[in-house]
Amino acid sequence: MNRWFAVARGTEVPRRHVGHYLLLGQELAVWRSDSGAINAWENRCPHRGVRLTLGSCEGEELRCRYHAWRFASVSGQCTLIPAHPGQKPASTVRVRVFAAVEHDGFIWVNLAQGESPTAPTRVAHVLDSTRSIFVDAPLYAVRETLLDGYPVDSTASRLAVWSKDAYCLSAGNPDHAALVTFLLQPVTDFQTVIHGALHTTVEETARLARLRRHNAAMGTVRDEAERRAAAATGGGATA
Numbered sequence: 001m002n003r004w005f006a007v008a009r010g011t012e013v014p015r016r017h018v019g020h021y022l023l024l025g026q027e028l029a030v031w032r033s034d035s036g037a038i039n040a041w042e043n044r045c046p047h048r049g050v051r052l053t054l055g056s057c058e059g060e061e062l063r064c065r066y067h068a069w070r071f072a073s074v075s076g077q078c079t080l081i082p083a084h085p086g087q088k089p090a091s092t093v094r095v096r097v098f099a100a101v102e103h104d105g106f107i108w109v110n111l112a113q114g115e116s117p118t119a120p121t122r123v124a125h126v127l128d129s130t131r132s133i134f135v136d137a138p139l140y141a142v143r144e145t146l147l148d149g150y151p152v153d154s155t156a157s158r159l160a161v162w163s164k165d166a167y168c169l170s171a172g173n174p175d176h177a178a179l180v181t182f183l184l185q186p187v188t189d190f191q192t193v194i195h196g197a198l199h200t201t202v203e204e205t206a207r208l209a210r211l212r213r214h215n216a217a218m219g220t221v222r223d224e225a226e227r228r229a230a231a232a233t234g235g236g237a238t239a
């Protein structure tokens with residue numbers, strides 16, 4: 001559990017938006033306070049268990065939709081119970097929070113509790129990103145498929161770097177415009193999202209062509225990973 005995973009692009013979580021994400025089966029409410037703090041909370045109100053993603057961000061607090069209890073950014077501490085406005089909520093009334101940081105254009109979450117997890121490995125300078133692809137296969141199948149080759153072009157066909165504290169794989173020649181890092185998000189034990197981070201910039205026309213190539217290649221990786229996962233469970237062809 002003590003690993004960092006990219007769960008979203010930073011642009012997907014603007015201020016006042018509460019996003020719903022899944023990491024290793026854990027439902028998350030991810031939101032950004034007005035001061036810019038990134039929060040990744042268990043998507044469950046400590047009062048009656050309503051999803052916090054149904055609530056609203058109000059500056060430095062998130063307000064639950066059901067009984068309008070308010071919880072502070074970063075700590076998750078309850079700050080107001082409207083039915084008892086004169087009472088200070090007990091310190092034990094708080095949302096379960098997870099470590100979250102934003103860097104390289106992505107929001108990273110670590111589900112470890114009771115310790116201060118070290119920061120995730122930085123991805124090389126990210127200048128663009130592919131669309132994220134959902135794969136109906138476990139992380140190991142996606143990782144193995146990527147390691148066997150990434151079908152963009154011959155210079156980007158081998159994966160060169162494996163990072164231990166975040167699932168990052170790099171493909172391509174550092175001097176080549178196809179350089180990309182894949183950030184793997186295990187949504188559940190059986191499902192994975194691939195985020196692609198590109199490290200070079202090209203002019204707009206070439207950019208669109210490049211994104212199309214990567215999107216097509218990631219689709220091929222998805223199909224192969226799903227085929228392998230199905231074969232491993234006896235549910236698909238093994239050819």
Ligand code: FES
Pocket residue numbers: 045046047048049050064065066067068069
């Ligand atoms: S369920 Fe959230 S305030 Fe009651």
